[in-house]
Amino acid sequence: MAIAMTEERSAGTGRPSVRVLADRCAGCQECVLRCPTGALGMDTDRWVATADDERCVGCRQCVRTCPFSAIVVEGPAMVAPRVSGTTAHPESVLADISEVRQGFTDWEAALAEAQRCLACPDPTCVRGCPAHNDIPAFVAAIRDRDLAGAHEVLQRTSVLADVCSRVCNQAAQCEGACTWSLAGEAPVAIGQLERFVTDHAPVPPPVRGPDADVSVGVVGAGPAAIGAAWSLIEAGASVTVYEKDPVPSGLLGWGIPDFTLPQAVAQRPWRQLEAAGVELRCDAEVDADGIERLLTEHDAVIVAAGASIPVRPPIPGADLDGVTDATTFLKTGQAALEAEGGRDRWLAAMGFTPGVHGGSAGHVLVLGAGNTAMDVARTARRLGLDATCVDWLDRRFALARPDELDEAWREGVGVRFSRTVTRLEGDAKRVRRAYLARTVQPSADRMPKVQRGEQETLAVDLVVMAMGYRVDPAIAGALPGTPVRRQAAGLPDRRWMASGVLANPASEFAFHNPVGQLALGREVGLQTASLPVRERVWVIGDTLTGPATVVEAMAQGRRAASAIMAGRPSRPGKGRAGPRRALVCYASVGGRTAGVAHKVAEELTAKGLAVRVLPIDRVGREELAATDLLVVGSWVEGLVVAKVGPARAARAWLDGLPRLGGVPAAVFCTYEIDPRATLDVMAKALESRGARVVASSALRRGGDDVAAIALARRTLAGARDEVAAAGVLNGS
């Protein structure tokens, strides 16, 4: 029996070859729909996929998306070598604050790189980008030499294209998720292409929309606030921003050194926002009480206060002189580099005598090797100091951008992974020595373990803690439910699974980051940003998720802004309408509960609301954010006496609910014999998330329709009463 195993395998040289496993291919077309080159088709007679080697470029998207692993691709990928922009590597970086990475300087390079993009039908890069920029579309615009078009595409999702393209860790975001990276090839240089657009055509300023009679107060002026203010002003809201520092931009200003993000770029957003009419109040710190005050002045408040408290590990000797934190170091160090003669003054102020250690003024030990630590160390080099970063993570699981790590090395920064500082010692109160122990970290998801035994000693003159930041507990305390963990619970969205971005997490080009999982985690933050944590209060950026990235914060700001503009909250005393949008969701198994849900929805629709009816497993944060009124129904599970309550699926769903920020809600259940405490359990769960339960109903079999209509009416009346109690009711 001749078995077809003789098909040519072209591993090594030549073209990629695709084989469909005829026995197992079910003809679902998941691969066909997504093949960028159209190499896959269907044999409709057998209803299995067919492949055309001539058109395949070996991107392996089909392999990642086939639910039955019925397709195999072998052989090399057909992709041109990556074209990169220029990077400056001067002999010495002393006092040099010019930008290190310079991007594509000419069209030729940019066009060559743009050609490498496959314009994937289901672009995984878009899922990898925290803002979900439509990457294939803007890259296509570059190919058409249409920079205005590229900006138009980018501005649909991002207002910081010039900033993000410089500061994003693309390897863990867009580029790490590019299909080429997932296939083990060098990804499209998305960041540099994005930067090319902004370098060669200015970012268009926001255009103030027609007045929408919504006033929003924004606390903070960092990237999250920029994203929010931009969207709000474009939607016609009036926006007032309260910033505690004397200048806006937050982290963009002082946190990221000029050699990565030049001043002019960092200041661009605020220049444009102020010009468009955003009112900026600097030196205006807002504390927990301040939020209450703002709530009386504005229809909505967005808290984007950032995470500003440096994490200080409890190391013996950490209170010595000469131990400082990254914020202080970067703020003062940057200012010193920018000012004429500032460097010498700074060195003297910090107690250094130039030239004691050969050419260098002294040795800075940076605790941490993340991006902030790199910034500190590289700033130290520019100030004329030696710098060593120490991180207890294994090099393989490092948190810094790989290119940044590489640049730091070239600039003479010492980076020691798998080490931790156990003790600091000094003389005359100034720190002089650090003791380092080895650590072992077997995998990315395990904490490193400190090894006992011999310790290394390092002579130091200054120690900078750059181990991250946390949110000011005073603010966090006033914002229930924050910070949220950026970790997706349960089964990932199957549209994400279908795209293949969750497959193959260990590409060397993504520096072994599980890019898909990271992106899904970021999605939690993004979706949560659109839900108020309490009535009329939205929290975004680092205050919401703990320290994250510029692009995430900006994207969250945009989400919160559009949630506000869709929900139209209003401050007390200002007339407002009752709920306009309702969401009826249900857990149903035989269809009866679903029937009641539809009946409730029908009645609400008749009353003029825009209503969605969905089974609970399809209701996520996005759906919850888009409603002014929530109705939840479940069938009653359990034996007659034991374990009676809402259906298990409903309980799990209720337990997983995010903060609902004061949305009026109703609960109902359908039962046969005795619902016991079902409604109570449901109502408590909703109330614990900040919803206000205004009506409830237990429906016994028979008469469902009548009861459903009554419930809908009571719910609406209850919700309107709430509104009336809070202010003046318009319209009805």
Added chain:
Amino acid sequence: MAIDLQQHRSTGQADPIPAAVHLRPAVRSGIEERFGASDPEPGLELTRNPRVARLVRNRKFQFLLILPNQIVFWTVIFVGLAGTAVPGLNFGAAITWYVWFCLVFVMMVVVGRAWCAMCPFGGFAEWVQRRTFWQRTQKVLGLGRKFPEPLARLGFLIPVASFLLLTWIEEFFNIAGPGNPADTSWMVVGIVSSALIFFLVFERRTFCRYVCPLSTLIGTVGSMGSVAGFRTKDREVCLSCQTKDCMRGGNDGYGCPWYTWPGSADSNLSCGLCSECFKGCSEGNVGLFLQKPLTSVIVPRRRRADVAWGIAILWGLVVFQQFNATNVYASMDSWLNKYLLVPHYPDPVDYVGIIAAVTILTAGLVWLIAKALGRNDAVPTGPTNFVDRKSRFRNFFVPMAYGLIPVVGADYFARQLPKFFKHSARVVPAVAHIAGFGSAKSSIYGFHILSDGWIVVVQVLVIVAGTAAAAWATWRIAGRELVPVSRNALAVRLTTLGVVLAFGALASVLYVLMHAAS
């Protein structure tokens, strides 16, 4: 009802990803030709009844199917090892060989892979693999490997090979006689442990789909059954479905363990009736359909060569099992054993030799028919893989093999009947024996439902019924698939009909001979 979904899409916090996704349009041409005949009637959908829907949606549904069998089979193992050595009185041996095999056959013919839905071997291994009896867990135990591609390309042939191996072992050690009940236990332990190993090394039900000795037999004979399996209710919904929860696994159901997509299934061949797709599909687009008997034999548009060869080999095996009861075989076998130093029946060489000979003779016969009646211009160029490749011979062989399924199935069934009719009553004293009474002296122990003579009559009747079904199926298949590739329509229909009748006659004659020999 006017519920405005669109408005929220446009005013809500629109997720920007969909705007960047431009999937190619799904291929929709040729759907009617491909699935028109095999799509079941919407009227024959069982879950339209809310009670059925509720039952099937319940995650304990399959668990409750498996549980009784699990209990029986662990009892078989335990009693087989620890109980009496008298096979007829040992519950393990008695239930397995007098009753179980017959019951499984009836289920196949009536339903399809009903046994697979309740199988304690795969069921047990799946519990371990999923770390749960019925819940939907997200993390599986084991390595989750893919079955190696070169082996997977053989489709349903590996199960045939393992069935041949198991049958040889069973004959060699006289397990099914039944002989020593402990041997039955060891055989069951062997199957469970190999299932467990495969479930822990490979993903999903790789074992069931590619290895299990019963898989091809149940799949092919089961295609006579009247349950079409779980299928899509509306193919258009599946084609535009963005999640494919039925394949990847959804909140409430696992991805199809059998690698079957309800959206393209055209027979019940590889649906294990586990109901996972029904639970998983978030569109509620899966139904449990009935179909007319023999539908999955007659109408599937895509015929598979692995299935065809599987049927031919299974036919070879059952003919061997009939032939081995004749005196001719007995003398040949001992003659061979003397030279090959095999201690006793069955000599592996004559075992494999006879099966191969019957298979090749069957294929040869078809080859002659293809040569005599086939049109040379009717060989489309197309796929080159083993399962789908086309040739003039295959134009005839593959559909004709499907047509033979009812005869082959009837033959297997008939072979089990003597044990059932003579000894199935022994299960009663065997059960009693576990409790300490019940003996070989009881009148039930010796009770025969039918006498030997009548058994042969019933056997022949079964074969006649199977042959009639095969004749009907072959006539239809010939009309649909052979006529277009033949030079003479009537000749090909009559010739293939003749082949079926001849096979039926051969099987009947062998039963009479077997009876005469004993």
